[in-house]
Amino acid sequence: MLRRFEVHRATSVEEAVDLRVRYGDDAAVYAGGTELLLAMKLGIARWAHLIDVKPIRELSRVAVARDTVRIGATVTHWDLERHPDVTRVLPALARLEASVANVRVRAAGTLAGNIAFAEPHADPPALLVALGARVVARGRRGERTLPLEEFVTGMYQTALGGDEILTAVEVPVPAPDARAAYVKFQVLERPSVGVAIVAKVNGASFAGPPAVVVGAVDELPRRVDTAALAGASLADARVADALAASARAAVSPVADLAGSEEYKRHLVGVFARRALTALAAG
Amino acid sequence: MPAREDGDPVERTRFRVAGTEARRADGVAKVTGAARFTVDLSVPGMAHAVMVRSTRAHARILGIEREAAERMPGVLAVLAGADLVAAGLHPYYGHVVLDHPALAVGSVRYHGEPVALVVAETKLQAAEAADLVEVRYEDLPAVIDADEALRPGAPILHHERGQRVGDEGMDQGEGALEGNVCAIARVQWGDVDAAFAKAHLVVEGEYRYPMLYGYAMEPYNALAFFDQGDLVVYSTAQHVYMVRRDLARMFDLPLARVRVSAPYVGGGYGTKSYTKIEGACAMAAHLTGRAVKLDLSVEEAMLTTRSDSSHIRCRSAFDRDGLLLAREFDIVLNSGAYTDNSPLVNSKTANRCFGPYRIPSLRVVSRSVFTNTVPASSLRGFGAPQGNIGGELQMDEAAEKLGIDPVELRLRNLAGPGEAILPGKRPLDADLREDLRCLVASLEWPGTGGVSVGFGVSASDAGAYPTSTAAVRIHADDSATLFTGSTELGQGSRTVLCQIVAEELGLSLERVAIVGGDTGVVPYERTTGASRTTTVTGRAVQEACRDARRRVRELAAQNEKVDVAAVEDAPAGVRVKDRERSYGEVIEGWFGAGGEVLGHGSVRRGEGFAQMPPFWEIGCSGVRLSVDRETGVARVEKLVTVGDVGFAINPALVHGQDLGAATMGMGAALREELVYEGEQLVNPNVVDYRVPRFSDQPPEIDLMLAERHDGAGPFGAKGAGEGAGNTIGSSVAAAIGRAIGVFPHELPATPERVWRLLRERDERARR
Structure with missing residues (x-):
């Protein structure tokens, strides 16, 4: 069961930053709580202080500019799967969000929280990395923006400073000729393999190399080397073979209850092909 | 022909209430959240208990440092097993062997x-x-x-065995229990070796059924206190009278001074059979002088009870025509750290593994074995799914090798109605051949276009020792209250038992109330398990109604000053001197004002239940399934069950039971397994232990009922609720086997296991 802790309801990012500085390692940032509270209930993690960022108004917004979708840190999966601008501009992300965990998790859990918790068995990171997403963090020394790939540094580890709050996730608006797809394999509560593909497509061929990222299987989302696929036809069986081989080579799967290292590597190949099929389908 | 869905119209019109899909007695209360479960209860001055659990699989306890905990605010006591002994209490419980301590004494075993x-x-x-x-x-x-x-030199868990309770219905005897053997069961007839020697075909293999946690929405919890020296325990117990006996022993109290009450229970499935945490909770109440509540989390419940896993080595001998000549089974059950119900699970595994077939020669040895793991006990259908995976899969494997259709192979070997499948036991009270024909028709055997079919049959000797009593009070306003010791676990027993009362007394269902599951109030009921309630308890309820009616006739005779023979039963009262009198008129006429009539009913191992088992619980179900060859994912496209239940007193509830049992079976077949790595469970939580979800349910489900009024229960009913799940493991394995060309021998058939089978097959093909 949960042990005693104090919840601090921050009403501004500055207040949240002050609380982080004051309580240091005794505090965790609390948004949806779908990962955090589960870990605390199971006794895997204990914090004396939770800094609740949900009351911070500015973090609850989705803002769509010409070239960027800015997703506030307290925006939930549920918000994103049905947000009219997100479904229009980033349909692949909206579809992914609709497939995260279950409706209770989606209703409470936030995209930023998912990223900040850095649980490797997660859906969003692979697609966000492929889309070139950035993370916005604000701390004592102001605001910084860094690529998601640099933000997540390991299993449950991020580059977030001890005085920083993750305030938003920024996703570049894809070019009009770009397509994106995310496919996953899941047997337990969380995905065990996820493959994202984002590519500019010219007719039935790749215009340039596609961005392919494998998530959930490894400690970090892994980019797949696709240099050889630039200009290749999406329908070419050899392209699928090459992509599958390249994807398998890109990962060091972590064995767990969802499968052995060998099986997961096999699945990475299978789902790389399926990602390509999904992309070709539209 | 078995009647489908709503049964034989002629048979059904004999009844007013029985056979109807009456609304659940507890439905509105549960849907609105008004129903009270043990976990909802509190009493003034109640304290709370939390368990400290072993971090070792096997160790001697050298000492327990508790001062720091005792100094914490609000702490009343920190209790250990040694304190229970020092206080003169008996810390060990068990309905077969007294070896399970309420709190570890001297050493820990898991x-x-x-x-x-x-x-x-x-x-x-x-x-x-x-x-x-x-x-x-x-x-x-x-x-x-x-x-x-079992190997020589293995660490021994119980150097000294606990005292045996000696209950005829539970204890299969001590046998040669050496080393870590908890129980041995043997079934044997014929000349097995000679039969194998002359066989046309011998199928041989090893099979495994997983260790499971029977997930229930309400984890174990209890509230205990002493009331003027009497022990009162509210708990999630299925068998309140069994728990009463354990508690009476632990505290040296007469049965009359122990009261165990189970309000609504949020799911049992056998996992709440017998004593769990009631002893520890009651001892805390005794030693602190307070009312104490102990409620476990799901994660703790997973460390309390699980099911026995099985490892089967077996072989089956057939002649050229596919007739069984002999079967031989050597089964090892992993039973965990304490005896609990494993001897019974073991004997049922031995009785149920070989199937409802004509088998000239048979040899079964099943051993239940202690290990340093969570203690195993009952789980829905226990013994049947653990053995069925070997017995039924070998029928499928043999069919393939003999080139005989597996339906036909079974039809040739199945025992018919009235035939004995276990010597000395009740003859088969079911028509399995007809059931199987219905099953495969709905499954569209043999399957087409990427969909494969698997099916299986089983007959379980219901472990329901037929001791039941019930009481019915007929009130002066023509309403009635039933008193039963059967626990409402969600299975709908209150509804069905009320339907039986309404039918027998000629009352509408709205005029029948029920009081259940409190040993201080209701008459004795042995257990709520083994699918017994409708059949066995139901008969006691019928007897209680008839006793009450007899009493009403006596009162009417006295009222009217006639011989009792001149009084007849009327639909809701009596007919005397050509006039109908309602119950109320008779009762008030006799008392003058107010009053009531009390009827008592009992059944025992005699009369209709002289021969064990009281009924055979039939399993006849199957699946249509597809396999993703790239990932190994097997997906059930259609589930079909044939509930051979004699008569469905409430068809909707029987459908619910069949679907529930089959769903749990699909969980075990495809996903669920408690996994030990080293000395610890790695998935003792429902995030990593995957129970079935609604989204896992097959898109198509056909729940059929075969109603032949051939059961020993009320109106010809037989037990339901377990059978439909018993054959799902083997059905899923058979369907996967037909899809990929290799029969999985180990469940659950997880995607990785199926993928490995496919890969091994491909590698063999390449060589």
């Missing part, structure tokens, strides 16, 4: 075993203090695998 109990004013205070209890251990070698536990 990781997660309760070692101490912290009692405090609030649960949070107890939990925070529990964090500060330090237990010093001296590690002992541990054994997790049952086959390893």
